[in-house]
Amino acid sequence: MARTARLAPGAAPQGLRTADVARGRVGAGEDTSPAPRRSPQRRSYVVANPWQEGLDSTPGWRDPLPHREYDAVLTATALHWLPAERLAALYAELRDLLRPGGLLVNADHMPDDTLPDLTKRLLDRARTWREARYAAGAVPSWSQWWELAAADRALAPLVAERHRIYPTGHSPEWNPPVSWHLAALTEAGFTEVGTVWRGGADAAVAGVR
Template sequence: MTPYSLDSVAWDSVAWQESWDRQQEAYLPDREERFAALLDTVAATADGPAPAVLDLAGGTGSISLRVLRRFPYATTTLLDVDPVLMTIARQSLDQRSTVVAADLRSPDWAAGLPRQDYDAVLTATALHWIPRERLGPLYAEIRQVLRPGGVFVNVDTMPDDGLPDLTTKFGDVFRARREARYAAGAVLSWQAWWDHVAADPVLGPLLEQRRQVFADRHDTEWTPPVSWHLDALRTAGFAETGLVWRGARDAAVAGVR
């Protein structure tokens, strides 16, 4: 049996999760702080000890894994479209989780979900890839899969409206720090991480499928200020909206159904 046989990928997925976390932390040194804010919000709004959480654009399962550790009776549904990241997620998560392939750019993305009454919908550092004209309608669709009183939290790059110049300077500082870590070999860059994927006997063959999935997408990030997100959440019909976390350039906006 080779180290990369399907029978042993569950063990190898631990290393891939660690590798993904370290690579992401180069971009987001306060990554665990934002995850803690997500989990605290679930704790504050959960209707009982077994919250049902939708991990939206969940990638390798970073949020789901932390939810399941924090809430032993929780269940999660991870939704994503990336075949490489979802393979890592499937081998990392246990029977309390379901992994669903769906494209958030399509209005029918929620059709394959196992339920439509989640206690919480959580997403982190993902929706900046959703086109401008699509994000507002997506917020309204997310509201529809929450139970009354359920909460949606999106944490992403969301500049403070009153600090545009300082936000830019923060970006310069963080970029210089990240490049220094790359140069010292302290952490893998985004491209270097994917180079490791290409060399892996299990994940590497999925890259062509990944290229097809993303072939018609434009790599254009859209990072509107916090005010835009709060307005969009109110327009989508959320009863309460506001911030549950604030970093230098990033924030977590929440909407309660």
């Protein structure tokens, strides 16, 4: 059976098991419908808060997952909340979740250390554009967004939980260059590593078990 992966949350493609590590959650999805038959799809999905489940501190975060092996592990703009030592260890834990030939993709803020001046110019331009939109009232700023969320009846409990975990309002973000991630993936035991996408200072790195 051909195995494919897509960088999106939700149900997995047919016959594919995926684990999705996103902002504030760990999810595992499965679609076991045989491709040649038009039988009803059978899917399972489990969601957990990685900070409550210990993703930032212990391998025990894997215990609630419904399977011991996956074809793909996908994560986007989530792991920069972890310190270097924990992220390096997590890469090895994610490798252990994968079947032979399985794929890990991590998309995050990963500047290209071979283009330091260009990266700085791109970041400065993006910052100027955002600040102009904030000043014009086109969109709320980061702090304004959280104020709106805290005033929302449904989101207020989640905002309170965030403040409990990060009393200062945010994690100490750590955004190493893409070369660090590639080295860490290699050290974690992936047989192939590389950059599969880049947009400015953001990138997606992949590791194949």
